Amino acid sequence: MDSYSESSPKMRLDHAKKQGSEEETHLPGLELEPPSGNNHHHRFHSMNALEILRETVRILRYNSWGFLAIATLLICPVSAAVLLSNLVIDHSLVKRLTVRMLLVAKTSGLPLRPFISHSCQRFAEMAISSTMCFPLYITLSLLSKAALVYSVFWSYSHKKFDASKFYSVMCKIWRRLVSTYVWMCMVVVGCVTLFLIVLLAVCNTCSIFGFSTQLIIYAAMAVGLIFSVVFANAIIICNIAIVICVLEDVSGPEALVQSGALIRGQTQVGLLIFLGSTIGMAFVEGLFEHRVKTLSYGDGSSRIWEGPLLVVMYSFVVLIDSMMSAVFYFSCRSFRMETSLEGESHSILETITFSAESVGIQ
Template sequence: MENKINILRKSFHAFFRNYQYFTFFVALILLPVSILVLLSQAVEFFSYPFLLTIQIRLDNLFNAAGFPPSSPFFFLLNVKLSQTITCSIFSFPFTLSFLLIAKSAIIQALHHKTPSTTASSVFSLYNPLLLTHLCNSFIIFSAHAVGLCFLFVLFISFSEFGYSSPDSAFFLSAGGAVVYSLILANTLIICNMALVVAGMENCGGFVAILKACVLIRSRVSTALSLALPVNLGLAFLEALFQYRVVTIYHMSDKISFATVFEGLLIAYLYSLLILQETVITCIFYTNCKSELRIDGEGNADYHYYRIKNMEENEIFMDSKFLHELP
């Protein structure tokens, strides 16, 4: 617990040390992404037939897999997956541009200790972040596929043994939801760390993801506990936007200047939380790197720098680790 509090304390210290740079430059870059994500809560702002088509396709897939058609869990899973896919497709250009540029600016400020607004400095880390983000998209898609395959095997196996009652379906859905959430949560924290690794070490793609896996190994609980407050804050702002902006628009069928201003304020706070999440991940990265060399057996240290040498296409190994190879 002390280590987690120390990481959060350093994160807030880094944020307030670069307060003007983060709040007036980086947060404004993140603002279009935040607005698009928040607007995804209202299907009127998107192509509703496209969303409905995805829901029908997923429903057909669930029925073909033998999932209980009347299960509330799979109904909610269908809705959330449809919204996630729709939002991801529409926000993909903004993610590749504004989000990655903002993350590059944050990493540049924290890594070099000198915030910069020049284009050359901000875009210097864009290419490795772009390559890593594309690989992260594939990894996240694979994580969803693994979660659905797990649910398929789980329900098929229990139905073969005769456990097909509503009570059994409820408990299986609850257990499957927990496992599915754990798979997705671990994947997301690895992908977030991979983006920071790509910026800090100027490497990209699956090499950054492998390094992130080595860094987070044995620190998964710490990473999850650090990500939980920010994600709860993001969920709260999404609900607040739904209540204060989308609901008012539904009730009056028009939107006023005050509602627009309130929506922009919520989107700005949403940008600050995304920013703070990246800052926390950067501080967590430096903490993991400092603990890497004092690993008890040196195995994590060896594997990390073995991956680093793979990127440069050369084999280099410290002599003190040669005798520790399995």
Template sequence: MEISSGLSPRVNSVSSGEGKKDDPNHQNFELESIDLVSHTDHQFLTLNALEILRETVRILRYNSIGFMTIAALLICPVSAVVLSNVLVYQPFVTRLSMRLLLVAKTSGLPLKPFIKQSCHKFSEVVISAVMCFPLYVTLSLLSKAAIVYSVDCTYSRKKFDSQKFYLIMTKIWKRVVVTYLWVCVVIAGCLTLFIVLLVSVSSVFSIMGFPPDLILYPAMVVGMIFSIILANAIIICNIAIVISVLEDDSGPQALLMSSSLIKGQTQVGLLIFLGSTIGMAIVQGLFEHRVKTISYGDGSSRLWEGPLLVILYSFVILIDSMMSTVFYFSCKSYRMETSSEETQPVLEALTISSAFAEVQSHV
């Protein structure tokens, strides 16, 4: 593969002229990439959030059928389950929410409606994550790998090959799952640290004699600081998944490499995360309000609003995964250009080795 080592298609379109006359679609894609640049300096290699979004839209237009197929077969089923909370056992949510409220009261926080709603929402998210874990580790993870592979194929000016993708996944599935499990550990550790820190800070202020209403303010400061830390952790985890697919690293190594890779471009990752989070929150709120709460007449509106919102939610997840992959390529190309390092195209090597093994078995 020509660019699986991490080069941006923009760099490739300027530096390589091979295959431009073979396919007019490829030529159009490359010409669109060339339009935004007139030189190949380091500033050109680092893309901001808006440029990454524009690049993502171009890739989506280039292979819209493939990405929409991934969304329909792998993302939509998970989105429908997550939005509907069909697997969430409400007694568990209530029990966990009551325990959190008890902890909040013990630490000195006032039991205001905001605190109660936050505890209930946090409990719902935790129970949903636990109950939907089999879907996350299968369909959702497979969709992420398929999206990364499709973007890599686009950058390599190759068509998505389902048979080749199957051969690759048989080789790398274990390391992708291991990386995802480490991602879950990191996110769970961040949430646990937040609860411990929040309780500790609130307890200290309570012991010092501050009234509950005033204790709420330092708790809010802790929450804002934690939200930034969690956002950075999620960005690192998303890039680590991409690394586990495209490179021969997994688990803690992929997380460390991801952290090193995005240095200096954390702001871009935060903007991508913020946009995706807002988009998913809006769709979730609409689903909660329009489908779960409101029904017109006999409730027939749910027959089209529910599936439509599931499709929108799946599309946001698709764009988020694509932008994470483009962000990886942007960071990787800048790092390779500044350090002059080279990496082996792992996916292509896996495909060749698999094909060679098949030939050997038939001989």
């Protein structure tokens, strides 16, 4: 089935040119073999998180101008809106929402420590900021994810990004892409709501049984830790669902179910990818919070160049995260084929191309 060198994370692709002529084109990180006979198979191998990162960088180098255009036109505006949203939101609304959350926490028996107060304030800011940026999330952000998925797919097919072809494809798949994103939002909101309900129930139960404040805090931390793992898995499933609905003819809950089945056995790799991306985004957001929102030199001229620089850094992290999700999808497909289709010769790209041709991509 898949042949792969254990010492290298490289994927191997067989590439045949038209009219019988054979020409080797080298995509960084993709080792091309001369075709044998009429069987030309794109060979993949499941990868760990570091190998996926390396593969992502290789693809980025192969089609750097295309990915740069996507980042500039689609990702940067959304990144700027996300980072600047906290500067323009109605702080009185944030304060009212924070106070209500603190009252609920106090009623449930959760002690109002500085950490709890700060967490409630951050949650209120994130909720209002996400609501404000939702129109951008469902348009530019969703469009950028689809463009990156197709760019990765075309890179594996040794093609450059074609804006006209991408536009025709998007006209056909836009509805199912939006449908999948709406279901993603419902999953995320459901996870957060379930976490708050469980947290309040646990704190109320501990308070009723007369547990000490310290034990209530420990119980809340345990619930928070469990929620973090569940939420991370939900985000991973949602990210892969977007890739699936772009490359395959499925959408909505079907894409989410298929995504959950696809990453089975590769969850640890997905968690590492999610952790790395989350740390990167949090780091840039922290820098923006400190350097642009609260710190300035003299007349505040530092914001003139530090703000745009941090927006570019945030956009780059988002770009790498979306590309890694696409590469992770191919890795999971390879893993599933390795474990369930041993002895059969299948090409992942041929399978994906069959689904992609249904929406007009050649």
